[in-house]
Amino acid sequence: xxxxxxxxxxxxxxxxxxxxxxxxxxxxxxxxxxxxxxxxxxxxxxxxxxxxxxxxxxxxxxxxxxxxxxxxxxxxxxxxxxxxxxxxxxxxxxxxxxxxxxxxxxxxxxxxxxxxxxxxxxxxxxxxxxxxxxxxxxxxxxxxxxxxxxxxxxxxxxxxxxxxxxxxxxxxxxxxxxxxxxxxxxxxxxxxxxxxxxxxxxxxxxxxxxxxxxxxxxxxxxxxxxxxxxxxxxxxxxxxxxxxxxxxxxxxxxxxxxxxxxxxxxxxxxxxxxxxxxxxxxxxxxxxxxxxxxxxxxxxxxxxxxxxxxxxxxxxxxxxxxxxxxxxxxxxxxxxxxxxxxxxxxxxxxxxxxxxxxxxxxxx
Amino acid sequence: xxxxxxxxxxxxxxxxxxxxxxxxxxxxxxxxxxxxxxxxxxxxxxxxxxxxxxxxxxxxxxxxxxxxxxxxxxxxxxxxxxxxxxxxxxxxxxxxxxxxxxxxxxxxxxxxxxxxxxxxxxxxxxxxxxxxxxxxxxxxxxxxxxxxxxxxxxxxxxxxxxxxxxxxxxxxxxxxxxxxxxxxxxxxxxxxxxxxxxxxxxxxxxxxxxxxxxxxxxxxxxxxxxxxxxxxxxxxxxxxxxxxxxxxxxxxxxxxxxxxxxxxxxxxxxxxxxxxxxxxxxxxxxxxxxxxxxxxxxxxxxxxxxxxxxxxxxxxxxxxxxxxxxxxxxxxxxxxxxxxxxxxxxxxxxxxxxxxxxxxxxxxxxxxxxxxxxxxxxxxxxxxxxxxxxxxxxxxxxxxxxxxxxxxxxxxxxxxxxxxxxxxxxxxxxxxxxxxxxxxxxxxxxxxxxxxxxxxxxxxxxxxxxxxxxxxxxxxxxxxxxxxxxxxxxxxxxxxxxxxxxxxxxxxxxxxxxxxxxxxxxxxxxxxxxxxxxxxxxxxxxxxxxxxxxxxxxxxxxxxxxxxxxxxxxxxxxxxxxx
Numbered sequence: 001x002x003x004x005x006x007x008x009x010x011x012x013x014x015x016x017x018x019x020x021x022x023x024x025x026x027x028x029x030x031x032x033x034x035x036x037x038x039x040x041x042x043x044x045x046x047x048x049x050x051x052x053x054x055x056x057x058x059x060x061x062x063x064x065x066x067x068x069x070x071x072x073x074x075x076x077x078x079x080x081x082x083x084x085x086x087x088x089x090x091x092x093x094x095x096x097x098x099x100x101x102x103x104x105x106x107x108x109x110x111x112x113x114x115x116x117x118x119x120x121x122x123x124x125x126x127x128x129x130x131x132x133x134x135x136x137x138x139x140x141x142x143x144x145x146x147x148x149x150x151x152x153x154x155x156x157x158x159x160x161x162x163x164x165x166x167x168x169x170x171x172x173x174x175x176x177x178x179x180x181x182x183x184x185x186x187x188x189x190x191x192x193x194x195x196x197x198x199x200x201x202x203x204x205x206x207x208x209x210x211x212x213x214x215x216x217x218x219x220x221x222x223x224x225x226x227x228x229x230x231x232x233x234x235x236x237x238x239x240x241x242x243x244x245x246x247x248x249x250x251x252x253x254x255x256x257x258x259x260x261x262x263x264x265x266x267x268x269x270x271x272x273x274x275x276x277x278x279x280x281x282x283x284x285x286x287x288x289x290x291x292x293x294x295x296x297x298x299x300x301x302x303x304x305x306x307x308x309x310x311x312x313x314x315x316x317x318x319x320x321x322x323x324x325x326x327x328x329x330x331x332x333x334x335x336x337x338x339x340x341x342x343x344x345x346x347x348x349x350x351x352x353x354x355x356x357x358x359x360x361x362x363x364x
Numbered sequence: 365x366x367x368x369x370x371x372x373x374x375x376x377x378x379x380x381x382x383x384x385x386x387x388x389x390x391x392x393x394x395x396x397x398x399x400x401x402x403x404x405x406x407x408x409x410x411x412x413x414x415x416x417x418x419x420x421x422x423x424x425x426x427x428x429x430x431x432x433x434x435x436x437x438x439x440x441x442x443x444x445x446x447x448x449x450x451x452x453x454x455x456x457x458x459x460x461x462x463x464x465x466x467x468x469x470x471x472x473x474x475x476x477x478x479x480x481x482x483x484x485x486x487x488x489x490x491x492x493x494x495x496x497x498x499x500x501x502x503x504x505x506x507x508x509x510x511x512x513x514x515x516x517x518x519x520x521x522x523x524x525x526x527x528x529x530x531x532x533x534x535x536x537x538x539x540x541x542x543x544x545x546x547x548x549x550x551x552x553x554x555x556x557x558x559x560x561x562x563x564x565x566x567x568x569x570x571x572x573x574x575x576x577x578x579x580x581x582x583x584x585x586x587x588x589x590x591x592x593x594x595x596x597x598x599x600x601x602x603x604x605x606x607x608x609x610x611x612x613x614x615x616x617x618x619x620x621x622x623x624x625x626x627x628x629x630x631x632x633x634x635x636x637x638x639x640x641x642x643x644x645x646x647x648x649x650x651x652x653x654x655x656x657x658x659x660x661x662x663x664x665x666x667x668x669x670x671x672x673x674x675x676x677x678x679x680x681x682x683x684x685x686x687x688x689x690x691x692x693x694x695x696x697x698x699x700x701x702x703x704x705x706x707x708x709x710x711x712x713x714x715x716x717x718x719x720x721x722x723x724x725x726x727x728x729x730x731x732x733x734x735x736x737x738x739x740x741x742x743x744x745x746x747x748x749x750x751x752x753x754x755x756x757x758x759x760x761x762x763x764x765x766x767x768x769x770x771x772x773x774x775x776x777x778x779x780x781x782x783x784x785x786x787x788x789x790x791x792x793x794x795x796x797x798x799x800x801x802x803x804x805x806x807x808x809x810x811x812x813x814x815x816x817x818x819x820x821x822x823x824x825x826x827x828x829x830x831x832x833x834x835x836x837x838x839x840x841x842x843x844x845x846x847x848x849x850x851x852x853x854x855x856x857x858x859x860x861x862x863x864x865x866x867x868x869x870x871x872x873x874x875x876x877x878x879x880x881x882x883x884x885x886x887x888x889x890x891x892x893x894x895x896x897x898x899x900x901x902x903x904x905x906x907x908x909x910x911x912x913x914x915x916x917x918x919x920x921x922x923x924x925x926x927x928x929x930x931x932x933x934x935x936x937x938x939x940x941x942x943x
Binding site for chain 2: 127165168169170171222224225226227228229230231232241242245246247261265266269270273276277280281284287288293296300303304307311314315318319320
């Protein structure tokens, strides 16, 4: 099967899981298909998102890549705008623009992916030099810091991981990476003092959620209960007690994996993890196959971002990663995240298609 | 520098990233396995605990019957309105008033699992109105609950007792036995004494709640049940007749069978309505009960202490006969007083009884004769005989809250009053006055001992325990507490004397009844007012089946009011029960 079609299929399946999972915890489900309900919106975003997917699948990637400075600047400006004019959500964090319709921090992920792959490939001759490290670190740090101020530690962390990943796949020597990791780890301890109270509590709760099961450990505990209570086959579609009786917090966003597993059990969870695994494999396979450096970078960095988000999100659902507001790609309720991932998937599909076309030409 | 080597390194890095990803996916898989397969049961139980709340429903209490099947106390179903946890309150209250069509005062009592009791003791009409408007009243539930109701409560309250909501202190001790804050518990009388038998099985309602504690649905339900009833030895009609025989007077009536210890009537007046307690007594009602000096909550037959007066002379006479301090055919002379130790001790009859034989001394209750006998016996012997007959000792009655009287001895006086015992004390004791205090039950037991010639059975009110279907589970067997062995002629003489009380002596008010009656009157001096009037008897005296004790508070002379009351009761027994 052609790689781009396989990728398309896996992403479609993931989106279906997402829509179904959002439907299952939709508070307005009884009232049928309503545009305001999470389910209706997720469906709508999927339609729009697949348009975005098609756009990136059929329009030449280079056009976007060459203008990545512009995307980068726009995203930094938008993030600055969030801090100035943004709207807060329930947790009190300012993350939104335009009456809570756009989350610039999500969109800036895409901009950063484009920008990093363009920047590294343009500077391919100086790859592996400390000079480039400083420059790229600065360029990543600006949006990451703006996001950190929102505060949205999770997304800021994604940026950091992307930057480190860029250095990793950018071919930095192991020794250099080792020194860098040492410095970063050294910085980890003082950074504790810059965290907000709720962020610290979450990290503490991660180490022992059962200490305070009704307070800071509540969501970790409830999510594990949901998954565990699901058992092998789950409690059945639309009948997960934890999610339906609303013991599980953030059921359609951060903890959607838990409500999915509660309904469909171990089997459902494994299917979801497998889908992500296959997607990850296709993306990295594409990264290896393509011969152009910027596409290699884009695909592998996207793979890394996907891996990071999936493992942190599912990890926190399973109680083995701290609770950070990182959504589950394609599945969690939310338009911005879905658009970004579908756009990226569109790009990777195009890269895969181009690589296959290239291979065919070489063989014939 | 861009090079082939760098390109190869980039490829290797991507492969590294790939394996890193696989490793992470494996960790997620492993953890998922652990949670949803290895620990599934544990988490399922946690999930249950999250969502399921249990509301316990009050246990039903068993019925209390008299010996002929009359039902003293039973649980009757009542309806109450409760608001389930997490429901919105203010609007609902208004809507309930709208549905009922009138203003109501809600009790708004919180109870377990976040539920709230809105209204209690709903009328059937209201129940219908609310059921018809179910849709408009979400979160409102009609629950049946048992209300203890007492037939002829005032008459039987001293023996049956009453129930009330468990108090905080009681909960501390009874909590281990499964009692809960809302439970009813017997507070006095049979209700308290046989609490363990009467308490039935509690029911429950399991509900599913959401994260906010709102009830989503009722999962299952078990209604409360009652397991055992008790049947008492009390004869309800006799008790009622006895209660009425007292008329307006306060006092005590005990009727029982000396041959097995069964108590047939147990009247204490004034009394109270136990129904007040079962539906929750109001402050006004409570203050009305405890105001004044008559104290209706006092169970007089076993909790109130009186001087026995001349009734105690029975014991002195027994002791004197048995100890031989009275010569056969001895004649006492009563000039109306006895001088002893420089003081003059009066007989109740100022002009004196003149020459009286031993039996006449009993019949006329001559103080002088008993002063003489008491002095001859001495306080130690009197105390020994009194103990032999159970004075100052636990009467082994099966009702809780039984007190014992005060039997004064020289030793007692030395220890508590730090005074020596004077012969005057002995003389006072000989006529049942002075320091001596008894409960009516103790006097009743003395009469039983004489009636049964020394065989004393434990007094009891429990006849049998019945199961839910009315089958007998357990029957009380008469327990022979003590056998007092005296010479037969002692018994004969005393009983003859007591018969003469009726035929020739102070018991003239009971003369002419168609049964051989042995009796003794008593007049208990009372510093607070008019004397208490005692009358004790048993009949038929050759084979006594009834022992009757009457005490009329402030009834004056024992030969007067108490004897009249006794006569009415004896006549009732002869007419309705036969001998």
